[in-house]
Amino acid sequence: MSDPSSSSSPTPAHAALAAAVAPLFAGLPKRERSTYDRTSHRYVEPLAAADVAATLVLLFARAYVQHLEGEYEDRRLIARVRPADGTAEHVTRDRFAEAVATVLRHMPDAPATASHQTRRAVAHVRLLAERGPSSPYVRRVASAIGDRLPYLGDLAPRPTLVRAGTASATVSPKARAEQRRAYMRDRNRSARAADREGRREAMMRAAAWCTAWREQVGPGAHAAPELHRAYVAAAERSGMTPLGRTQLYRIADEALGPRSRRAVGPVYVVPQEVSPMTREERRDLAALIVDRLTAEWREHALDGLADLVAERRTEQAAPDVDNVAPVVDLAARRALRRVA
Known part of the structure; x- marks a missing residue:
């Protein structure tokens, strides 16, 4: 063999x-x-x-x-x-x-x-x-x-x-259990890698679609829900699972500019002169947008992790004279954080 x-x-x-x-x-x-x-x-x-x-x-x-x-x-x-x-x-x-x-x-x-x-x-x-x-x-x-x-x-x-x-x-049963854990770690790692790749591809397509949409609709103020409906319809025609509304708006804010507040609600303003882009330029712009958002989300995640670690350390206060640690009201602490 x-x-x-x-x-x-x-x-x-x-x-x-x-x-x-x-x-x-x-x-x-x-x-x-x-x-x-x-x-x-x-x-x-x-x-x-x-x-x-x-x-x-x-x-x-x-x-x-x-x-x-x-x-x-x-x-x-x-x-x-x-x-x-x-x-x-x-x-x-x-x-x-x-x-x-x-x-x-x-x-x-x-x-x-x-x-x-x-x-x-x-x-x-x-x-x-x-x-x-x-x-x-x-x-x-x-x-x-x-x-x-x-x-x-x-x-x-x-x-x-x-x-x-x-x-x-x-x-031995112990070795078999360790092999099982290693197998599950490897499978979960592979699944997460495939999931990240799939999400990035969907974000790239959404960013390229937003730039093409800007050239098609022409100048003026366009309601954000109108963009979302058009994107969902285009994704369904292509047989793809569309991104969520919030994630699409984050990408659109980078590709089209931040939303403006009007009487009818949030709108995307397309200027009078919109220079058409080639397919390669759309790809490069989409890659730049996704990289920027990915870096921003990673930074927020690290900041959130640092805040969580700092909060847990402050909650582990030294015991009092009676060797009894003070009780921390987590519900009240969370309520104060929401207010702040």
């Missing part, structure tokens, strides 16, 4: 990889939705992660298997089979994602008959694979491959599962 990412052969066999991905280029391969890549400062549109995983699963099935465990078999482990000693060694999600990234870095070029978009999508796959497990795209491909791997229990003879960092399959 050959491992496509083993240390003995760090470069995958190009012939085997080319044969594995050949069916992908037989038709018109699907591509991911275009997203802005902050590292390369451009939009990327790689091949669809699910389709790439479907073509690579046979390559990884030569060395890897999946194993379900837990009370309801809700936890999936990935293991690398070692036929020499009859064991299957558990690998972490990051190690398996790194193995997938190694293969994706060597993704062969699309045939000369393929479209320009397909050839560019292959280049974007290799670009994102350079980030390794930190790339959400690589993690999606790795997760899809893991779902399609053969099961450990179906192998005959069945290898013995060996936990990472152990010499045998015997694991």
Whole structure:
């Protein structure tokens, strides 16, 4: 059983990889939705992660298997089979994602008959694979491959599962609990990274939409709810989940200028002369707006954390002469803070 990412052969066999991905280029391969890549400062549109995983699963099935465990078999482990000693060694999600990234870095070029978009999508796959497990795209491909791997229990003879960092399959309950906690931390960290990327993409699109909206509506005073309704309608037409009203207004305040108060309510004032912007200029402006808001929110979060720490320290007053600490009325303190 050959491992496509083993240390003995760090470069995958190009012939085997080319044969594995050949069916992908037989038709018109699907591509991911275009997203802005902050590292390369451009939009990327790689091949669809699910389709790439479907073509690579046979390559990884030569060395890897999946194993379900837990009370309801809700936890999936990935293991690398070692036929020499009859064991299957558990690998972490990051190690398996790194193995997938190694293969994706060597993704062969699309045939000369393929479209320009397909050839560019292959280049974007290799670009994102350079980030390794930190790339959400690589993690999606790795997760899809893991779902399609053969099961450990179906192998005959069945290898013995060996936990990472152990010499045998015997694991103490304490060690198993620690592995479970490490697994949950890794999964939550990956989920938060994917969530942050999704929120940033939505904010980028909203900022670019606001600049385009300003050019379309023309000069004058436009009610803020009118902008919100137009944005929600545009997001629904695109099949996207719109941002909340407050977050949209924060972005619009940066893209269009602060809201003004009129008799009809808050409005956005578009000046008489609005110079049209190119698509690239809208992208750059959107990136600048999102970066500015992200830095501002991070600063507010740190200030809030510092205030919370200072408040808790003041509440831990020294005990009185009777060694009884004074009672702090938290409800009254919160009421005073709201008034202030």
